[in-house]
Amino acid sequence: MRTPLPAPRRSRQPGATINTIATPSRTGSPRQASVRHLPVNLFASVMGISGLATAWRQATHQFGASPLVEGAIGAVAVGIFILLCLAYGAKVLRHPDAVQGEFRHPIAGNFFGTVTIAILLISSVVAPVSALASQVLWTIGAATTIALSFTIVSRLLRGKVDAGHAVPAWLIPGVATLDITVAGGTMPMAWAHELNLFAMAVGTTMALLFFTMIMSRLIHHHEKLASEMVPSMMILIAPFEVGFLAYTHFFQRVDTFAAMLFYFGLFVFLALVFKIFRRSIPFAAGWWALSFPIAALCNAALRYAEHVHNAALTALAVALLAFLSVLIAVLTYRTLHLLASGRLLAPK
Structure with a gap:
């Protein structure tokens, strides 16, 4: 699921728009791999790996797992984040038209939320190492997340939005504001409390509004999502599991x-898991879109199991942690394979 350049006209199949529209490189053949085709949604990999690191941090606290596991996964998340920032920075400098096209696209533009969420989650990853670095990153992430949310909402309020563009990716900017509170619920700055409350209010309302619109589109729209977009349906659990984490971090x-938030997110996950994990759906960078929602579910399950002291829920949390760990490993391997073959940066 590659983030595209803007379509010249509205597409009746938004999934196909995302995955099939591409402009040949100006400096090479249409099939040549180039940073021009680096998909912004690849930042979702940082989100998923960071979520896995925080899940193992919770497992260290609850079950006595080695802190080296969390540290190693966190280091990988930071390393990938730096590499992607450098690579996408090169795209901004060399191909600003491609970046502008992605940002203005009615669907692909929402994936820029993966960048701001990645910053927020990295602030949590580095917190045990440097409180100052964590606070600086969180402040940057919060500011850019709020700015992006204003931009997306302003774009929608212009009206004349194609109902077919109401896809799960719409939830990313809304969930992003909830992640401000997830990552910064206990920030010590005097102004952080009100900012977290503001972010939770905006995120909750946006997420529920978009969730309703997306569900209506999935149920009533006569055209189904393209197969390449099916993995992004897992984003539907994010408002509830990220909402759980934001609420519990803020109110402690x-x-x-x-x-109730946790259980409904779990219900949606169970309803989607067999629909998404099918061999008929080709692998692409967009598969990373499901990693963070599942990581949020895993973190929520661990936290809830610790609260209720229930053996079944503890077993569920451990199973989700194992599933998430394997999923991240598989996604990493498949992505590296795409990169090595040249297909990750090739136009489609």
């Missing part, structure tokens, strides 16, 4: 409302 408690 797990109550009935938090439990």
